[in-house]
Amino acid sequence: MNKIKALLFITIFFSVNKSISQENIKDFTVPDSLKSKNYDEFLGEFSKNSEDTIRASIYLKSYLKKALYDQDSIKMARAYTILSYYQDSDQRRLSYLNKAILLSKGQKNKYFPVLSYIYMGVFYKGNWKYDKALQSFLKALEYAKKYDNHIYVHYAKCNIGTIKNKIGKHEEALEIFREAVALEDQKKEKDSITYAEILYSISEVFSNLKKLDSSNYYTEKGLKISRNNEYGIHSKLQLIKAINLFKKEQYDQASQVIHRIKKELYVLADKEEWIRAHFYLGKIKERTQQQDSAQYYYQKIDTFFQSKIYAIHEVRDSYVSLLSMAKTKKNKDEQLLYIKRLLDFDSTVSTTNRKLSEKLITEYDTQQLLSEKQQIIRHTQQKKNLYQRLFTIFIILFLLTSSLVLYQYFKRKKYQKRFEKLIRETYKKREPIEQETSFTSIEEIGMSQTLITELSEKLIKFEKNEGFLAPNITTTVLAKKFKTNNKYLSKVIHTTKGKKVNHYINDLRIDYTVERLKNDTIFRAYTVKAIASEIGFTNAESFSKYFHKKTGLYPSYFIKKLNAS
Numbered sequence: 001m002n003k004i005k006a007l008l009f010i011t012i013f014f015s016v017n018k019s020i021s022q023e024n025i026k027d028f029t030v031p032d033s034l035k036s037k038n039y040d041e042f043l044g045e046f047s048k049n050s051e052d053t054i055r056a057s058i059y060l061k062s063y064l065k066k067a068l069y070d071q072d073s074i075k076m077a078r079a080y081t082i083l084s085y086y087q088d089s090d091q092r093r094l095s096y097l098n099k100a101i102l103l104s105k106g107q108k109n110k111y112f113p114v115l116s117y118i119y120m121g122v123f124y125k126g127n128w129k130y131d132k133a134l135q136s137f138l139k140a141l142e143y144a145k146k147y148d149n150h151i152y153v154h155y156a157k158c159n160i161g162t163i164k165n166k167i168g169k170h171e172e173a174l175e176i177f178r179e180a181v182a183l184e185d186q187k188k189e190k191d192s193i194t195y196a197e198i199l200y201s202i203s204e205v206f207s208n209l210k211k212l213d214s215s216n217y218y219t220e221k222g223l224k225i226s227r228n229n230e231y232g233i234h235s236k237l238q239l240i241k242a243i244n245l246f247k248k249e250q251y252d253q254a255s256q257v258i259h260r261i262k263k264e265l266y267v268l269a270d271k272e273e274w275i276r277a278h279f280y281l282g283k284i285k286e287r288t289q290q291q292d293s294a295q296y297y298y299q300k301i302d303t304f305f306q307s308k309i310y311a312i313h314e315v316r317d318s319y320v321s322l323l324s325m326a327k328t329k330k331n332k333d334e335q336l337l338y339i340k341r342l343l344d345f346d347s348t349v350s351t352t353n354r355k356l357s358e359k360l361i362t363e364y365d366t367q368q369l370l371s372e373k374q375q376i377i378r379h380t381q382q383k384k385n386l387y388q389r390l391f392t393i394f395i396i397l398f399l400l401t402s403s404l405v406l407y408q409y410f411k412r413k414k415y416q417k418r419f420e421k422l423i424r425e426t427y428k429k430r431e432p433i434e435q436e437t438s439f440t441s442i443e444e445i446g447m448s449q450t451l452i453t454e455l456s457e458k459l460i461k462f463e464k465n466e467g468f469l470a471p472n473i474t475t476t477v478l479a480k481k482f483k484t485n486n487k488y489l490s491k492v493i494h495t496t497k498g499k500k501v502n503h504y505i506n507d508l509r510i511d512y513t514v515e516r517l518k519n520d521t522i523f524r525a526y527t528v529k530a531i532a533s534e535i536g537f538t539n540a541e542s543f544s545k546y547f548h549k550k551t552g553l554y555p556s557y558f559i560k561k562l563n564a565s
Contacts, residue, residue: 030062039063039075046082053086060086077104077112081119093123114143114152121159130163137163154183162201166312170208177202181218196226196233203240212244219244235264236273243280251284272312275301279314282321291325298322302341316345332376339376418552419561422514447488455492458482468508471536475501509535510550517555517562524562528555 034042042063049055064079077100084096097120104112121136137159144152161176181202184195199222206215219241226234238261245254258277265274282297298318305315319342326334378389462468462478478501479489490501497504513535516523526534532543547555 025061025064025068028061028065030065031058034058034062037062039066042066056086073103074107074109074112076100077107077109077116081112081116084119084123090123090127094120097123108147110147110149111152114140114147114149114156117143118152118155118159121156125159125163130167134160134163154180158198158201161205165201165205165208170205174202174205174209177205192225193230193233196222196237199225200233200237200240203237207240207244207247210247212247215240215244229264232264232268232273235261235268239265239273239277243276246280246284249287251288255281255284271304275304275312276314279318282318286321291328295322295325305345316342319345335376415553415557419558422551422553422558423518425514447491451484451488452492452495455482455484455489456496459493459496463508466512468505469512469534469536471533471538473505473536478505505536506546507550509537510547513547513555514551514558517559524559531555 037045042059046056046059046063049059060079060083064076064083067075067079080096080100080103084093084100087093087096097116100116101113101120104116117136117140121133121140124130124133124136137156141153141156141160144150144156157176158180161173161180164170164176165173177198180198184190184198199218203215203218203222206212206218219237222237223234223241226237229235238257242254242257242261245251245257258281262274262277262281265271265277268274278297278300282294282301285291285294285297298321301315301318302322319338323335323338323342326338462482467473467481475486475490479486482489493499493501493504499507513531523531523534527540528544529540532538532540535543537543537546544554544556547553547558551558
């Protein structure tokens with residue numbers, strides 16, 4: 001298993017492919033000199049000759065032939081999984097991995113099909129099919145947990161973290177990599193490649209979150225242990241360092257770092273970092289008023305993108321910048337070209353990965369681009385209709401302005417009515433009940449009257465004591481507090497309140513907030529973020545959204561109206 005573990009370290013984050021002959025295994029004959037060897041000897045020889053793909057192929061196929069003869073499902077799965085790593089045909093690679101998964105499912109083995117799913121996930125991730133990659137890693141995680149394989153749980157989570165980061169779920173990715181770093185720090189003997197790549201991942205996440213000091217901390221930590229630059233990790237960490245320098249507007253230093261490493265980034269199998277390096281060189285030139293040089297770097301990305309699809313936001317942002325430059329120069333041909341590039345990019349991303357598409361398309365949506373394209377064509381072909389178009393535009397602007405004025409007028413009236421309604425309503429704490437609560441459908445609830453009454457009393461006490469203001473209240477937390485289970489608690493709340501547990505908690509919070517804001521001028525002086533924290537919400541955005549959902553007003557508006565009253 002040593003070789004498998006070594007390969008796994010490499011494939012956790014790297015889409016590496018060492019091709020061997022596509023000779024069908026049925027046509028392969030085990031050499032006479034190897035027929036007496038056992039499985040361990042085959043793997044041992046393979047490990048010694050892994051860089052020699054021809055010799056590695058012979059040992060792996062001999063191992064597989066023996067496993068086929070012995071009808072050993074797990075050994076066949078192991079052979080197909082390792083062989084998949086060396087294939088240059090995507091179809092054969094997936095075929096081998098699917099065979100490995102089918103052979104090992106239900107075998108109750110600690111390593112398979114976990115490892116096969118991880119290899120499949122790495123394959124899909126390297127081909128930008130994040131939905132399929134995530135599905136594979138989740139399967140690996142499921143089997144690893146089922147058979148208590150903590151190491152592979154760790155590996156699967158790391159890969160899931162990289163996908164979450166790529167599709168914009170940076171906060172979720174951060175939690176995964178924080179855990180991964182903590183686990184690696186606990187190890188007495190660390191694998192430097194894996195550890196450095198995890199440090200790279202967490203530094204990238206922090207950079208995406210614009211927490212540059214934290215990003216630089218992990219970057220420097222990773223640089224210290226990756227000086228051999230195995231699989232380009234040192235260069236990738238240097239790129240994060242350069243990106244952080246750019247974000248701090250230290251353009252000269254950022255440019256120097258990128259120029260120093262861009263050749264090293266180009267030799268990596270995954271050209272994502274090379275593209276990102278050129279994008280930031282372009283941004284540096286753009287920020288320093290060197291538009292021609294900026295255009296040069298963006299066009300290099302365009303040229304590379306035409307040969308192979310790389311669905312990362314820097315590619316799209318390059319086209320946005322090129323389109324902006326074309327508009328500045330009033331070059332209609334270039335505008336049409338880059339609008340087409342943007343449309344092609346969005347279409348490709350949308351087809352291959354809908355979720356990624358939604359994250360990438362931030363500045364131009366498809367309809368806007370199509371509209372701009374038509375406007376330019378009409379401008380070129382119908383110059384004689386200029387006055388008519390200007391008149392049409394004037395009418396549209398007039399209608400839009402009139403509509404906006406009317407909309408704002410009715411909106412203010414609607415908000416005023418909602419405000420007045422909130423002022424009239426009064427939130428009161430409930431008193432404990434003195435007798436059993438009666439239910440007409442106890443049989444449907446599936447609980448005894450005594451238990452229902454007991455939980456109802458606890459809920460009333462919970463409301464009276466304002467327990468809902470505590471942060472991080474979940475069904476599980478509340479059920480544990482009430483010494484019952486999630487199912488019973490959810491049923492009682494749904495029956496008595498007509499709500500789900502989280503809606504019940506948040507409604508109480510909003511009712512409390514409205515009443516306190518009406519009566520407490522000091523509380524009214526708090527920021528929305530401070531109010532959210534005070535009443536148990538994790539952030540101001542979720543508080544504002546829920547406040548608006550329940551009251552029809554945003555808290556900032558409500559406070560402003562209260563202060564003006």
